[in-house]
Amino acid sequence: MKHVVVLGAGYAGLKTVVLLQKKLKGAVKITLVDRNPYHYEATDLHEVAAGTQTPSKISYKVADLIDPDITTFIQDEVVKLDPAAKNVQLAHQDEPLTYDYCVLGLGFVSETFGIKGAEENALPMTNVKEAIDIHDHILKQLKDYRSSKNPDNLKIVVCGAGFTGIELAGALVDARTHFADVAGVQPSDIQIILVEAATRLLPMFNDKLADYGVNLVKKLGVNLMTGCLISGIEPGKVLYKRGKDADEESVTAGTIIWTTGVSGSPVVAKSGLKARRGRVMVNDHLNDPEHPDLYILGDVAAFMAPGEKRPYPTTAQIALSMADYTAEDLTERIKNGQRFAKGYSYKSLGTVASVGNTKAFGTAMGHPVKGYIGSFMKKMIMNRSLMEVGGVKELLSKGRFDLYH
Numbered sequence: 001m002k003h004v005v006v007l008g009a010g011y012a013g014l015k016t017v018v019l020l021q022k023k024l025k026g027a028v029k030i031t032l033v034d035r036n037p038y039h040y041e042a043t044d045l046h047e048v049a050a051g052t053q054t055p056s057k058i059s060y061k062v063a064d065l066i067d068p069d070i071t072t073f074i075q076d077e078v079v080k081l082d083p084a085a086k087n088v089q090l091a092h093q094d095e096p097l098t099y100d101y102c103v104l105g106l107g108f109v110s111e112t113f114g115i116k117g118a119e120e121n122a123l124p125m126t127n128v129k130e131a132i133d134i135h136d137h138i139l140k141q142l143k144d145y146r147s148s149k150n151p152d153n154l155k156i157v158v159c160g161a162g163f164t165g166i167e168l169a170g171a172l173v174d175a176r177t178h179f180a181d182v183a184g185v186q187p188s189d190i191q192i193i194l195v196e197a198a199t200r201l202l203p204m205f206n207d208k209l210a211d212y213g214v215n216l217v218k219k220l221g222v223n224l225m226t227g228c229l230i231s232g233i234e235p236g237k238v239l240y241k242r243g244k245d246a247d248e249e250s251v252t253a254g255t256i257i258w259t260t261g262v263s264g265s266p267v268v269a270k271s272g273l274k275a276r277r278g279r280v281m282v283n284d285h286l287n288d289p290e291h292p293d294l295y296i297l298g299d300v301a302a303f304m305a306p307g308e309k310r311p312y313p314t315t316a317q318i319a320l321s322m323a324d325y326t327a328e329d330l331t332e333r334i335k336n337g338q339r340f341a342k343g344y345s346y347k348s349l350g351t352v353a354s355v356g357n358t359k360a361f362g363t364a365m366g367h368p369v370k371g372y373i374g375s376f377m378k379k380m381i382m383n384r385s386l387m388e389v390g391g392v393k394e395l396l397s398k399g400r401f402d403l404y405h
């Protein structure tokens with residue numbers, strides 16, 4: 001019986017397992033490895049950081065989706081792969097795990113681009129623990145304000161106004177009234193500041209839609225500082241320049257959060273795979289070009305569609321569609337000894353950024369969506385990914401059904 005090892009219980013890995021359990025029952029043995037016993041919706045981490053959702057609302061147990069007759073779940077840290085020997089080294093097992101096929105879906109880590117002090121003095125937001133740490137840090141700052149009266153305790157700087165930074169700023173706006181109560185001040189005293197290098201934000205959208213997004217964030221009272229290239233982070237201080245030769249300026253804050261971009265898991269580099277920022281340029285079967293039995297999915301993969309100049313972005317939607325393809329291809333290989341003829345392709349259903357719980361903007365099925373409709377679409381997208389991986393049970397307990405406000 002073929003052994004499929006799946007690394008990572010994120011969108012790509014867990015969905016691959018769920019599909020293979022149905023398609024290849026009796027024909028495969030699956031081993032799933034993740035450092036956590038739960039799957040989390042990485043797209044919703046900003047809500048946990050802001051405290052507008054609890055960690056349990058955005059996560060569920062991996063065990064709930066495992067068919068024990070087919071799949072063994074190992075909670076452990078993946079150290080590295082040896083793709084030539086077809087095995088995986090885990091932190092707490094002496095013997096490496098051997099495989100016939102491996103699905104690598106270990107997700108992303110925060111990218112600091114070597115900016116001085118960023119790792120030590122800014123809070124990353126790439127997993128549930130980090131999101132909880134951000135929330136705890138903000139609350140501590142607010143409580144400290146009651147005795148210190150230091151205005152920095154009321155200031156939150158988000159570094160980088162990509163989708164993550166904008167969605168986080170929106171959730172922080174939603175939490176502002178609660179934050180003010182904790183500090184004993186007015187909501188308008190809580191300052192939320194986005195520091196961003198680019199002057200034209202949201203490059204995936206046309207000018208009109210990008211302007212709409214920028215104005216929405218500003219209207220909610222977020223201080224959007226564009227054209228400010230962050231050059232360093234000191235304790236409680238973000239250093240930036242408004243031009244290459246400009247003088248260094250700074251903004252101080254009790255909370256500094258780092259959302260300037262991501263790279264693929266460091267396991268990619270440790271395994272000797274050719275990659276850029278932890279992302280392997282995969283072929284149209286989503287394999288590492290040198291190792292046809294190794295599938296690379298989600299944020300560790302870079303897939304270039306024919307005729308395109310840039311790989312697809314790293315999104316949950318793409319990770320899920322990569323899992324669909326991988327399950328089809330593996331089924332075809334294991335059952336019929338041939339590849340799934342079509343090769344991977346992807347059609348985006350749209351891209352929507354939330355700005356708090358009731359506002360959002362983006363595109364859906366080629367059309368711009370804004371405001372309440374945008375927010376409705378965003379919740380439908382969230383519910384769809386919950387349903388696709390977790391099924392009806394997780395959708396019912398974790399889904400977003402407050403669609404009418």
Ligand code: NAD
Nearest residue numbers: 160161162163164196197198229230260261313314352353
């Ligand atoms: P990103 O790379 O998309 O954005 C990072 C932002 O930080 C950019 O605007 C960049 O100009 C800025 N930046 C980088 N270095 C800087 C510096 N030194 N000083 C100031 N600004 C700096 O990263 P992200 O927002 O974390 O998103 C990662 C991926 O996840 C993207 O592909 C994104 O589309 C996707 N994503 C999608 C959604 C969604 O679909 N709703 C939500 C979040 C993330």
